[in-house]
Each structure stands twice: as structure tokens, then as C-alpha cells.
Amino acid sequence: MIDILVLGVLRHGPVHGYELKRRVQRPTLRPLSNNSLYPLLRRFEERGAVTKQVETAHGRPARNTYALTAAGHELFHELVTTMTPDQAGRDEDFLLRVGFFAEMTTDERLGVLSARDAALEEQMAQATELLAQGRDPDGWRARSMHHLLDQLARNRAFVAELVEVVARDGGGR
Numbered sequence: 001m002i003d004i005l006v007l008g009v010l011r012h013g014p015v016h017g018y019e020l021k022r023r024v025q026r027p028t029l030r031p032l033s034n035n036s037l038y039p040l041l042r043r044f045e046e047r048g049a050v051t052k053q054v055e056t057a058h059g060r061p062a063r064n065t066y067a068l069t070a071a072g073h074e075l076f077h078e079l080v081t082t083m084t085p086d087q088a089g090r091d092e093d094f095l096l097r098v099g100f101f102a103e104m105t106t107d108e109r110l111g112v113l114s115a116r117d118a119a120l121e122e123q124m125a126q127a128t129e130l131l132a133q134g135r136d137p138d139g140w141r142a143r144s145m146h147h148l149l150d151q152l153a154r155n156r157a158f159v160a161e162l163v164e165v166v167a168r169d170g171g172g173r
Contacts, residue, residue, distance in 0.1 A: 001087075002037075003079055004076065004080055005024045005032075006020065006024055007068065007075065008080075009024055010050065015065065015067075017066065041066055044075075048072075050066050050068060050072055081097075081104055081112065088112075088115035088118065101166075110166055110167075113166065117159045120155050120156045123148075124152045124156075
């Protein structure tokens with residue numbers, strides 16, 4: 001997910017490392033650490049997705065500016081349009097991709113939505129099975145499973161709503 005966020009910021013032009021760190025906004029609001037950002041940028045450089053230019057100025061420490069390459073644009077698109085079943089089951093991964101729907105084709109959007117719906121369906125099946133195994137149908141565990149099932153049903157309704165929007169007009173921008 002951090003890969004998508006960093007590449008997403010770099011799509012808009014070259015950025016200094018500190019500014020990049022500041023501009024990466026995660027839905028969980030947890031700040032991005034240097035220990036996550038700079039090794040990731042090194043890996044992107046090694047893959048040819050990002051270039052680094054060192055800027056020096058008299059009396060100031062050197063600053064690195066990072067820019068996205070054509071390969072980086074392709075990598076961003078690949079990452080944002082595909083989801084593993086594990087990613088599809090995580091709210092943050094899914095919502096991040098929805099935020100980039102304007103950059104996807106209708107089929108790519110529908111693929112993301114299909115993966116999310118399948119993951120939610122699987123989670124509902126697991127929660128239903130756990131609920132059925134419960135020995136205390138009115139206890140705290142049952143309450144928590146009912147709450148989880150309600151949340152999952154609302155999430156599936158949201159996905160169905162998005163599918164309708166995408167099917168109707170491609171989702172717009």
C-alpha cells in the first residue's frame with residue numbers, strides 16, 4: 001500500500017524526500033517513517049521506477065529529489081489496478097484503490113470491486129460459521145459476530161453501489 005501512495009505522489013512531478021514524506025497521506029493517518037520511505041525509494045530506483053537527483057546548495061545539506069519514470073508510471077498503474085485476495089479483504093487497501101478509480105478503466109474498476117466483494121463474502125462466511133459454533137448465542141462473542149456481520153453487509157452494499165455507478169457511466173471522474 002505504501003508503494004501506491006508514494007508512486008501516487010510522484011505522479012505529479014519531482015519531489016524532495018522530506019516533502020514526499022509529508023505529502024504521503026494514509027487513510028489510517030499513521031505517519032510515514034523515514035525507515036519505511038527511503039528503503040522503498042531505493043528499491044524503486046533499483047527497479048528503474050524512480051530516479052534520484054542530488055541537489056547541493058552552498059551552506060545547506062544535499063537534498064535528494066525523486067522523480068517517476070515511465071516504468072514507474074506503469075508500476076503504479078499495475079499496483080493500483082490489481083489486488084490479492086488478502087489486500088481485497090483489508091479496508092485500507094480497498095479504499096486506497098477506490099481513491100484512484102479516476103485513473104482506471106471501467107473493467108479495471110470492476111475487477112477491484114469484484115475482488116473486494118469476494119473477500120467480503122469470504123469474511124461473512126467465516127463469521128457466520130463462528131457464530132454457528134457458539135455455545136452462548138446471546139453472549140458477548142455472538143454480539144461481536146453479529147456486529148461484524150452487519151459491518152460486512154454494509155461494506156458489500158457499498159461495493160454493490162459502486163458497481164452500479166461504474167456500470168452506469170463508467171464511474172466518472
